Amino acid sequence: MNCEQAIKLIDGYLDGELDPIASQAIEQHLRECHNCDQAYKTHGSLIRAIGNATPYFKASAELRERIQSSLRKETTGDPVRNGVRGAQVLFHKREREPRSILSETPWNWLGLAAALIFAAIIIFNVVPRLQRPGADQFLATQLIASHVRSLMANHLTDVASSDQHTVKPWLDAKLDFAPPVVDLSSDGFPLVGGRLDYLDNRPVAALIYQRRKHFINLFVWPTGADTARSTKAMTREGYQLLHWKDSDFNYWAVSDVNEKELQEFKQLFEQQVVPH
Numbered sequence: 001m002n003c004e005q006a007i008k009l010i011d012g013y014l015d016g017e018l019d020p021i022a023s024q025a026i027e028q029h030l031r032e033c034h035n036c037d038q039a040y041k042t043h044g045s046l047i048r049a050i051g052n053a054t055p056y057f058k059a060s061a062e063l064r065e066r067i068q069s070s071l072r073k074e075t076t077g078d079p080v081r082n083g084v085r086g087a088q089v090l091f092h093k094r095e096r097e098p099r100s101i102l103s104e105t106p107w108n109w110l111g112l113a114a115a116l117i118f119a120a121i122i123i124f125n126v127v128p129r130l131q132r133p134g135a136d137q138f139l140a141t142q143l144i145a146s147h148v149r150s151l152m153a154n155h156l157t158d159v160a161s162s163d164q165h166t167v168k169p170w171l172d173a174k175l176d177f178a179p180p181v182v183d184l185s186s187d188g189f190p191l192v193g194g195r196l197d198y199l200d201n202r203p204v205a206a207l208i209y210q211r212r213k214h215f216i217n218l219f220v221w222p223t224g225a226d227t228a229r230s231t232k233a234m235t236r237e238g239y240q241l242l243h244w245k246d247s248d249f250n251y252w253a254v255s256d257v258n259e260k261e262l263q264e265f266k267q268l269f270e271q272q273v274v275p276h
């Protein structure tokens with residue numbers, strides 16, 4: 001007998017419903033197998049606990065007699081079971097129904113409980129640490145990648161010009177919106193040019209400004225439904241990101257200049273943009 005067979009028969013064994021050969025086989029297995037013996041003992045105490053908590057009525061002699069005679073009629077070819085045993089079996093069966101749900105598969109219940117606890121541990125401990133990236137964080141990653149790519153691939157500009165009156169019409173013609181382009185060379189942030197880029201699932205304008213040896217990519221695209229003004233600064237992977245919004249456009253400035261200089265750049269840019 002293997003464990004699977006033993007577990008299936010434990011219920012019947014506890015209820016004294018097995019034939020002698022099966023009983024002997026399971027007894028032998030329980031002596032040899034610690035796990036099944038544990039299951040048997042747990043199972044037995046569970047049955048006793050439920051049995052103690054359940055009201056139990058002894059059948060009256062009259063009822064036994066009635067059942068005895070009806071059983072005799074039903075099982076004419078089977079004189080082995082006497083009436084008393086038959087009555088016990090009947091009552092036993094009725095009592096067994098709710099218990100069998102709990103007791104038939106103790107391994108599965110334990111397994112399920114363990115799985116649930118394990119899942120809870122995962123959810124409460126591991127998931128917050130993974131910090132599923134929010135929309136902003138995902139966008140920030142894209143922005144940095146775009147900034148780095150523009151510097152690495154020698155593709156900083158599509159239109160290289162320090163003249164805003166050259167850069168702006170070029171971008172206007174390529175995009176379905178007209179991004180503001182301002183000249184900040186007198187403030188130490190000369191315009192280098194413009195570029196088309198693709199971010200946040202849409203074509204965007206990239207304006208490139210220079211600060212000494214550093215470049216600033218300023219990504220511009222129209223605001224969506226949410227036109228509330230907001231500002232956000234973050235440092236990621238050694239790059240400064242500064243986000244702001246006006247009534248028309250989203251701005252994301254990405255650079256390796258320091259945060260103070262990027263804030264200064266933003267203020268100068270905003271001062272130059274003519275409000276609509």
Ligand SMILES: [Zn+2]
Pocket residue numbers: 002003004006029033034035036037
């Ligand atoms: Zn076993």
